Amino acid sequence: MCSLTAKETHDYLLHGHRPPNDASFRACFKSIFRIHTELATSGFVLFLFLGILTMLRPNMYFMAPLQEKVVFGMFFLGAVLCLSFSWLFHTVYCHSEKVSRTFSKLDYSGIALLIMGSFVPWLYYSFYCSPQPRLIYLSIVCVLGISAIIVAQWDRFATPKHRQTRAGVFLGLGLSGVVPTMHFTIAEGFVKATTVGQMGWFFLMAVMYITGAGLYAARIPERFFPGKFDIWFQSHQIFHVLVVAAAFVHFYGVSNLQEFRYGLEGGCTDDTLL
Numbered sequence: 001m002c003s004l005t006a007k008e009t010h011d012y013l014l015h016g017h018r019p020p021n022d023a024s025f026r027a028c029f030k031s032i033f034r035i036h037t038e039l040a041t042s043g044f045v046l047f048l049f050l051g052i053l054t055m056l057r058p059n060m061y062f063m064a065p066l067q068e069k070v071v072f073g074m075f076f077l078g079a080v081l082c083l084s085f086s087w088l089f090h091t092v093y094c095h096s097e098k099v100s101r102t103f104s105k106l107d108y109s110g111i112a113l114l115i116m117g118s119f120v121p122w123l124y125y126s127f128y129c130s131p132q133p134r135l136i137y138l139s140i141v142c143v144l145g146i147s148a149i150i151v152a153q154w155d156r157f158a159t160p161k162h163r164q165t166r167a168g169v170f171l172g173l174g175l176s177g178v179v180p181t182m183h184f185t186i187a188e189g190f191v192k193a194t195t196v197g198q199m200g201w202f203f204l205m206a207v208m209y210i211t212g213a214g215l216y217a218a219r220i221p222e223r224f225f226p227g228k229f230d231i232w233f234q235s236h237q238i239f240h241v242l243v244v245a246a247a248f249v250h251f252y253g254v255s256n257l258q259e260f261r262y263g264l265e266g267g268c269t270d271d272t273l274l
Helices: 025-033 043-055 065-092 097-126 131-152 160-175 178-188 190-194 199-218 235-263
Strands: none
Touching: 025 065, 043 065, 043 235, 065 097, 065 235, 097 131, 097 160, 097 178, 097 235, 131 160, 131 178, 160 199, 178 190, 178 199, 190 199, 199 235
16 A cells, blocks of 8 residues: 555645555556656666767767766766655555655755765866865765765654655755855956856756755645646645756856866966965
């Protein structure tokens, strides 16, 4: 039977719920091809192919091959794990209480991995010529990310009662980037930060993540129109779409930063972080 009833998990989604699958993984995966409120997303396939294409790009690693691979590899690893864990969770959600609880922990852990992985290339290129603050910020993000993963292992974390807590934990992890952002903007100047530093794209990414998390926590729009968004355009779907779109925006901004570094041929001056 489902680990949670439809009423507990979908207060404002009234129809189209998946029936209990009686501990059958086959039935769970067959439901992928049906229309229901737990439609799974396949964003991980897109990022898997994008990651492979990026990592195999022939002119990418002229400075430090291993270092460049690790930097972008961390981002793509976080994105693929996050989106694949999410897909698996929403696919086997109704298998049993134990399976649902286990995969929900993977789902939430994947969000933390995506946030951590996204910080790596951004901090690497933004503080390219300042290794000490880069290491400090990366260490802080890792500590906060691992802490979020540990919290996600708490069984109560996955209950409907803690929906806003979940959103708050991951929102706080993402907003930890405000400090290095301010550091970078003050050091480089607003104009350079928003042009060469690609802060405009990263700001757009943050807005998309925050908007998605806010809609998910507040259950908008289904809260105001119960039963009208049972299948399409519910808050959870909007959240997933914004997460995938924000990850693409982040990749685009980091790629532009990488191209800027290539244009300088690895050179640094004493008065810049880039």
